[in-house]
Amino acid sequence: MASELQQQLYKKLQIIVKELPWYVEEYIDHKRRKLSAASLLNYCHDYRIFFNWIISEQLTEGSIKDVSLDFLETLTVQQVEGFLHALQYQLNNKEITVNRKLSALKSLFNYLQNIAETRDLKPYLHRNVMAKIEFNELKESMETIANKMEGKILLGDEYEKFRRFIANDYGELVKDNKKLVNFHKLNQERDTAIVSLILGSGLRLSEVVNLDLDDIDFSKYSARVIRKGNKEQYVFFSRIAMDDLKEYLKIRDKRYHVEKNNKALFVAASMGPKGKTRRLTARSIEKLIEKYAAAFGKPSLSVHKLRHSFATRYHSEINDVPKLRRQLGHSSIQTTMIYTHIRNDDLRSAVDKMDIPKE
DSSP: OOHHHHHHHHHHHHHHHTTSOHHHHHHHHHHTTTSOHHHHHHHHHHHHHHHHHHHHTTSSSSOGGGOOHHHHHHOOHHHHHHHHHHHHHTSOOOHHHHHHHHHHHHHHHHHHHHTOBOTTSOBSOSOOGGGGOOOOOOSSOHHHHHHHHHTTSOOTTHHHHHHHIIIIIHHHHTTTOHHHHHHHHHHHHHHHHHHHHHHTTOOOHHHHHTOBGGGEETTTTEEEEEETTTEEEEEEOOHHHHHHHHHHHHHHHHHHTOOTTOOBSSEEOOSSTTOOOEEOOHHHHHHHHHHHHHHHTOTTOOHHHHHHHHHHHHHHHHOOHHHHHHHHTOSSHHHHGGGGGSSOHHHHHHHHHTTSOOO
16 A cells, blocks of 8 residues: 555654654654554644744753653643643634644653553653643534535535536636646546545545555455554445546556556656656645636535535435444544534425415
């Protein structure tokens, strides 16, 4: 599974973790078996922000690497609340983002108090200030979040319209721009397959990027992916997605001049006369979705919104939250429950009937 990408992430992880205190590196090593490199990298970014804030506030002397365990034991609730306040009002982090950063800190401090041990079998921390800090209560209900999402995703016949737009109509729209037309002709099968796969499976961006040819089971209409927490799972996708994938694979090797040792499913054309065909990056997929979404007249569409679109359609047609949770790879069923609040036609119908005069 895209081992070169994992290696790149681990290299970045090794660089950033060396900037942090020794006990953070030990914690990251402890978590390697349970969390992906991308998740661990996000944790380290959050820790760097936290330790940078400690130094900038002159709460202790030295550099980030010098922040000691003894200092962590003396942190007060007021100081931690000050950090969370800075995240929200100085760095403009949303409440849900502040909660995520707090969750990363709680996990680190829990390790230092309850898992890590000194040579004489004593915990690294006796006092855990993060255990006293509560998460923000999110002000928006699931219904509110769902209503906001509804205008930014594909609904009804928009699924097929958007797919056809990428496969054919976009080229007609830009026919007066030779450069755009040629670029579309080069990539239309690939781009259609990518969008069709996300709309037909709900895969995450990273999961699509990391797909290799061998991960596709053509007989079972499924793809092998590594989900959050490094969990391997086979995810089913639609027949339309399979058809579009097969059309792309017919032209993949010859059109993109793919070398035999390149097992990446989705590839990008080589750059320059000596360049090699490479795995399509996450940012490249984001940009192509942004391009098609803007031309389609729905600029708010993103890769993640396509995943939301799949989940909404799945729930409306199958109405099985546990199965949807597994398909999406959610760790908590509460995350999946948001899709039960989108397009609640029964509720809308009931409200509409309230206005009908009774005989």
